[in-house]
Structures are given as C-alpha cells and as structure tokens.
Amino acid sequence: MTVNWAAFTAAEPDLARTAEERFGAFTHHVLATLRKDGSPRTTGLEVRFLNGELWLGMMPDSLKALDLRRDPRFALQANPGEGQSMGGGDVRIAGRAIEVEDPALRAAYTEEVEPPESSEPFHLFRTELTEVVRTYVEDDKYLVVQIWQPGVPLRTIKRT
Numbered sequence: 001m002t003v004n005w006a007a008f009t010a011a012e013p014d015l016a017r018t019a020e021e022r023f024g025a026f027t028h029h030v031l032a033t034l035r036k037d038g039s040p041r042t043t044g045l046e047v048r049f050l051n052g053e054l055w056l057g058m059m060p061d062s063l064k065a066l067d068l069r070r071d072p073r074f075a076l077q078a079n080p081g082e083g084q085s086m087g088g089g090d091v092r093i094a095g096r097a098i099e100v101e102d103p104a105l106r107a108a109y110t111e112e113v114e115p116p117e118s119s120e121p122f123h124l125f126r127t128e129l130t131e132v133v134r135t136y137v138e139d140d141k142y143l144v145v146q147i148w149q150p151g152v153p154l155r156t157i158k159r160t
Contacts, residue, residue: 001150002096002128006052012132012148019078019132020049022091026079031056033067033074041067047076048113055109056097058123065099065123072096074127089136089144097125 009016023029031045043064048055056074058065068074078091100106106124134146138158145157 002130003150004052004126004128005049005054007150008129008132008148009052011150012154015132015134015146015148015154018088018134019091019093022078022088022134023047023049025088026081029079030077031064031074032077033064034071035067036070045076048109050109050112054093054127054129055113056125056127057109057113058125060121060123062123065125068097068123068125069099072098089134092131092133093127093129094131094133095127095129097127100124100126 003011005016027046028044029047030042033041033043035041041063043062045056045058045064048057056068056076074095074097076093080090100109109124130149132148136144138144141160143159145159147155147157
C-alpha cells in the first residue's frame with residue numbers, strides 16, 4: 001500500500017510537519033536508488049513539497065532518473081547538517097517514484113519551483129510513500145524511533 005504526501009500529512013500531521021522542517025533546513029539530501037544489477041546507488045538531490053505531493057526533479061538522463069524509471073523504489077535521507085546536533089532528528093522516507101509526463105503538471109511544477117533546468121528537458125517524479133521514519137534523542141536519555149506506514153498506526157519505540 002502506498003499514499004501520497006497529502007494522505008500522510010492527514011494521517012500524521014505532526015510527523016509530516018517535522019519531516020518537512022528537516023528537509024527544509026538544508027537544500028541537498030541523499031537519495032538511494034537501485035542500479036541495474038540491484039546494488040544501491042546514493043546521490044544528492046533537492047526535494048519539494050508542493051500541492052500535497054513530495055516531488056523529485058532530476059537532470060535529463062541522470063543515472064538516478066534512469067534507475068527510477070527501471071525500478072521506482074527509493075529511500076530518501078534528510079541532510080543531517082553539520083556536527084552532531086541533527087535538530088529535529090533524523091528523517092527517512094521510502095516509497096516509489098512515479099515519473100510525471102503530463103505537460104500541465106510539469107508546467108505547474110516549473111512555474112512554482114523555477115528549476116534551473118527548466119529551459120531544457122528534466123525528469124519529474126511524484127512520490128508514493130511506503131514508510132516515514134524519524135529517529136531522535138529525548139531528554140538526553142532515550143533514543144526514540146517513530147515509524148509510519150500507510151494503514152498502520154504510528155509506532156513509537158523508546159530505547160535507553
């Protein structure tokens with residue numbers, strides 16, 4: 001089962017807000033895709049939260065875009081920032097990336113985001129989420145892991 005960002009936000013608004021804040025704190029994040037041979041590939045990526053969707057835009061024929069065309073599964077890691085602080089915790093998103101070919105949707109994205117590649121072709125993917133995970137330290141004592149999956153109540157695990 002997968003859902004878009006709007007459905008996740010409706011189900012878990014606090015976790016969604018925290019995730020957006022973590023991704024908004026820095027420009028570049030880490031995307032994991034699967035190569036032809038099934039091994040992982042990690043690359044840098046900018047993301048956008050617009051109109052109830054989490055969008056991934058990519059340069060034409062980039063390896064990560066070709067990976068996603070072949071196998072849409074991905075994992076996305078928020079940039080932890082400098083040092084050890086990781087304000088807001090560590091946030092990871094997993095799911096499927098669906099390429100957007102519709103000219104009207106692509107034009108609306110380009111108008112809103114004004115990507116540097118807007119003058120040339122680019123790949124645009126919307127995401128369908130299978131999992132959102134936040135890990136953080138509470139009271140300098142507990143490691144807290146929040147795990148959300150579509151159709152499953154939010155699970156919170158605390159470890160000392």
